[in-house]
Amino acid sequence: MLLNIKNLHVAINGKEILKGLNLSVNKGEVHAIMGPNGTGKSTLAAAITGRENYDITKGEIIYDGETINDMAPDIRANKGIFLSFQYPVEIPGVSMTNFMRTAINAQREFNGLEAIPAGEFLKKMEEMKKLVDINTKLTKRSVNEGFSGGEKKKNEIFQMAMLEPKLAILDETDSGLDIDALKVVARGVNELRSTDNAFVVITHYQRLLDYIVPDFVHVMYDGRIVKSGGKGLAFELEEKGYDWIIDQEDE
Amino acid sequence: MSESKNENILDQVTNEEYKYGFYSDIEMDMAPKGLTEETIRFISAKKNEPDWLLEFRLKAFRYWQKMEEPDWALISHPPIDYQDIIYYAAPKKKKELESLDEVDPELLDTFNKLGISLEEQKMLAGVAVDAVIDSVSVKTTFQDTLAKHDIIFCSFSEAVQNHPDLVKKYLASVVPVTDNYFAALNSAVFSDGSFCYIPKGVRCPIELSTYFRINAANTGQFERTLLIADEGGYVSYLEGCTAPMRDENQLHAAVVEIITMDDAEVKYSTVQNWYPGNKEGKGGIYNFVTKRGLCKGKNSKISWTQVETGSAITWKYPSCVLHGDNSVGEFYSVAVTNNYQQADTGSKMIHQGKNTKSTIISKGISAGKSNNSYRGMVRIGRKAENARNFSQCDSLLLGDQCGAHTFPYIKSANETAVVEHEATTSKISEEQLFYCQQRGIDMEKAIGLIVNGYAKEVLNKLPMEFAMEAQKLLAITLEGSVG
Numbered sequence: 001m002l003l004n005i006k007n008l009h010v011a012i013n014g015k016e017i018l019k020g021l022n023l024s025v026n027k028g029e030v031h032a033i034m035g036p037n038g039t040g041k042s043t044l045a046a047a048i049t050g051r052e053n054y055d056i057t058k059g060e061i062i063y064d065g066e067t068i069n070d071m072a073p074d075i076r077a078n079k080g081i082f083l084s085f086q087y088p089v090e091i092p093g094v095s096m097t098n099f100m101r102t103a104i105n106a107q108r109e110f111n112g113l114e115a116i117p118a119g120e121f122l123k124k125m126e127e128m129k130k131l132v133d134i135n136t137k138l139t140k141r142s143v144n145e146g147f148s149g150g151e152k153k154k155n156e157i158f159q160m161a162m163l164e165p166k167l168a169i170l171d172e173t174d175s176g177l178d179i180d181a182l183k184v185v186a187r188g189v190n191e192l193r194s195t196d197n198a199f200v201v202i203t204h205y206q207r208l209l210d211y212i213v214p215d216f217v218h219v220m221y222d223g224r225i226v227k228s229g230g231k232g233l234a235f236e237l238e239e240k241g242y243d244w245i246i247d248q249e250d251e
Numbered sequence: 252m253s254e255s256k257n258e259n260i261l262d263q264v265t266n267e268e269y270k271y272g273f274y275s276d277i278e279m280d281m282a283p284k285g286l287t288e289e290t291i292r293f294i295s296a297k298k299n300e301p302d303w304l305l306e307f308r309l310k311a312f313r314y315w316q317k318m319e320e321p322d323w324a325l326i327s328h329p330p331i332d333y334q335d336i337i338y339y340a341a342p343k344k345k346k347e348l349e350s351l352d353e354v355d356p357e358l359l360d361t362f363n364k365l366g367i368s369l370e371e372q373k374m375l376a377g378v379a380v381d382a383v384i385d386s387v388s389v390k391t392t393f394q395d396t397l398a399k400h401d402i403i404f405c406s407f408s409e410a411v412q413n414h415p416d417l418v419k420k421y422l423a424s425v426v427p428v429t430d431n432y433f434a435a436l437n438s439a440v441f442s443d444g445s446f447c448y449i450p451k452g453v454r455c456p457i458e459l460s461t462y463f464r465i466n467a468a469n470t471g472q473f474e475r476t477l478l479i480a481d482e483g484g485y486v487s488y489l490e491g492c493t494a495p496m497r498d499e500n501q502l503h504a505a506v507v508e509i510i511t512m513d514d515a516e517v518k519y520s521t522v523q524n525w526y527p528g529n530k531e532g533k534g535g536i537y538n539f540v541t542k543r544g545l546c547k548g549k550n551s552k553i554s555w556t557q558v559e560t561g562s563a564i565t566w567k568y569p570s571c572v573l574h575g576d577n578s579v580g581e582f583y584s585v586a587v588t589n590n591y592q593q594a595d596t597g598s599k600m601i602h603q604g605k606n607t608k609s610t611i612i613s614k615g616i617s618a619g620k621s622n623n624s625y626r627g628m629v630r631i632g633r634k635a636e637n638a639r640n641f642s643q644c645d646s647l648l649l650g651d652q653c654g655a656h657t658f659p660y661i662k663s664a665n666e667t668a669v670v671e672h673e674a675t676t677s678k679i680s681e682e683q684l685f686y687c688q689q690r691g692i693d694m695e696k697a698i699g700l701i702v703n704g705y706a707k708e709v710l711n712k713l714p715m716e717f718a719m720e721a722q723k724l725l726a727i728t729l730e731g732s733v734g
């Protein structure tokens with residue numbers, strides 16, 4: 001099992017947001033997590049990636065056989081956990097190229113490898129830019145600075161493609177994308193899908209799941225996964241809305 | 252000749268210089284502690300100076316005695332006992348070490364992080380260096396190049412002996428001895444420094460930087476630099492060194508003067524990394540520097556670029572007097588303070604001529620319990636028709652125990668002038684740090700990356716080879732500042 005989350009409780013500033021969440025993900029699987037705003041989807045992503053101030057008060061996150069509750073975020077990243085941010089941040093003055101090379105070399109150093117040769121790096125950049133249909137100029141610009149909403153999201157997928165994670169979490173990568181950009185994002189994911197990695201796709205809309213077909217769909221509500229099923233569940237949600245599940249829950 | 256080969260050769264020249272001692276013709280000697288007219292006569296005699304220079308020193312000294320140490324900068328330090336300082340000491344020959352194994356591993360670690368070559372590490376740490384190639388011929392190559400263009404580039408003392416007319420004509424023509432307390436002190440007791448004269452129409456074909464990077468290890472406490480670019484001349488000059496510099500002398504008071512004639516240009520870059528004191532704020536250099544350039548001729552240009560990471564106290568305002576019509580002054584600065592460091596730095600742009608233009612870009616970065624102030628003055632004279640200034644002063648804070656301050660002064664006596672000032676203060680955000688960490692970049696590297704991005708506009712102005720090192724230097728300076 002690649003990811004095994006057991007009875008996870010997470011609090012921010014003492015306020016409990018995740019209230020006993022369970023999730024297991026095997027290699028080769030794609031899991032979709034859906035649910036209304038404010039139910040803790042991004043909080044789950046933050047807890048898995050080790051963001052500061054997301055305090056795990058109970059439970060365990062086991063990744064690749066190891067409990068990572070207290071592991072530094074950069075170590076988790078170097079062990080293969082990647083987050084496509086819901087709101088990618090701008091870093092002025094740091095070119096995408098420089099940022100990407102720093103990240104790749106950090107990962108290589110972690111794995112006991114030499115820094116990537118310039119030629120190899122540039123070749124890989126070109127290849128992955130094509131994959132996600134990113135304009136060459138974009139990688140010369142500062143990280144996310146002046147990028148449109150769509151460009152920021154594509155840039156997240158580009159970074160994912162460059163870093164080849166084992167576990168990729170996509171936090172609403174589809175929101176705000178037009179259909180073409182959505183297809184590009186989906187193509188990126190599908191291209192990278194293999195029996196060695198897994199994806200957790202957080203989304204509001206069934207729409208993305210037409211292009212990234214999930215093996216499992218989970219519905220989150222109030223800090224827990226309240227319903228799980230196959231991809232059919234997404235259609236059901238689309239039809240009946242969340243109220244259908246929420247009503248069951250609140251009873 | 253290829254770039255790297257060229258650099259190698261220059262390294263060799265400078266290694267050579269070090270090996271035999273830059274001051275080898277001066278007897279080893281030392282003045283008694285304290286500052287009196289006797290001390291000054293002693294210094295002047297030791298240097299075999301002409302009478303006019305002794306008079307110059309004495310005049311400065313007498314003036315200095317009547318002056319008060321300035322107290323307007325946002326710095327604090329225990330009183331300096333000027334009678335407890337040795338004002339002249341022939342440089343001690345450090346004991347030469349046999350190999351790098353004998354060098355403080357912490358120092359070597361820093362060298363490695365900076366990416367300084369092994370040969371150079373040896374040189375900087377005072378390890379005996381073998382001359383790989385015939386150093387005499389190399390030295391000749393370097394000097395031949397300069398000689399071919401009639402460029403004068405030598406120590407200040409040599410210039411006094413060999414080019415007294417030039418020195419007499421220009422010394423204190425930009426920074427008068429009465430200018431300020433520390434300039435007066437320097438004028439009285441300056442030990443040595445550099446002199447450079449670029450003749451009419453000559454573009455200096457070498458960056459006078461590699462030379463200085465090494466030589467900086469030997470610069471004294473009261474350094475005096477005089478740089479003249481005659482009509483149409485050009486030179487790019489780098490002072491200092493990215494490697495950490497230690498000095499037993501706590502007080503440093505340098506003076507740098509630049510003069511550009513019609514159509515001449517001087518680019519002056521500084522990397523200052525003197526010992527900043529320990530984490531508790533003990534020790535460290537007090538660096539009180541007066542740097543000023545005079546754009547004397549029309550269409551002339553002076554650019555100051557500085558990366559200030561060292562010293563316990565930095566007090567420094569590289570300035571331009573834009574006298575010639577259409578002359579241009581620039582100031583690009585990155586000043587980093589960590590732990591208990593204090594920096595009060597900025598620039599003055601004095602517009603006198605018509606259509607004069609100046610730019611000030613200042614990036615202050617404060618961490619720990621440090622204090623970092625920008626202090627700038629833009630003055631537009633009555634005759635400075637259509638003068639333009641743009642100033643941008645940004646402060647970046649790491650943590651919440653440090654301080655950043657901005658003191659811009661603007662005085663305009665001409666209605667056609669346009670003066671723009673922008674200022675921002677920001678913090679490294681948790682979001683930016685986490686974003687980097689999520690990509691596998693550890694906290695310290697992430698801070699380095701973000702800070703370098705922030706300072707990029709200034710770092711880009713540095714000569715190539717130093718820009719890279721300066722980037723690493725910023726990261727190293729801020730190590731341990733967060734988290």
Ligand SMILES: Nc1ncnc2c1ncn2[C@@H]1O[C@H](COP(=O)(O)OP(=O)(O)O)[C@@H](O)[C@H]1O
Nearest residue numbers: 012013017035036037038039040041042043044
């Ligand atoms: N940094 C924070 N500080 C305080 N509360 C937060 C913070 N981040 C999220 N929350 C709260 O946690 C809950 C879950 O938010 P989030 O995980 O972003 O939900 P989702 O991604 O499902 O929309 C919301 O009530 C939100 O207000």
Ligand SMILES: [Mg+2]
Nearest residue numbers: 041042086172
């Ligand atoms: Mg969210």
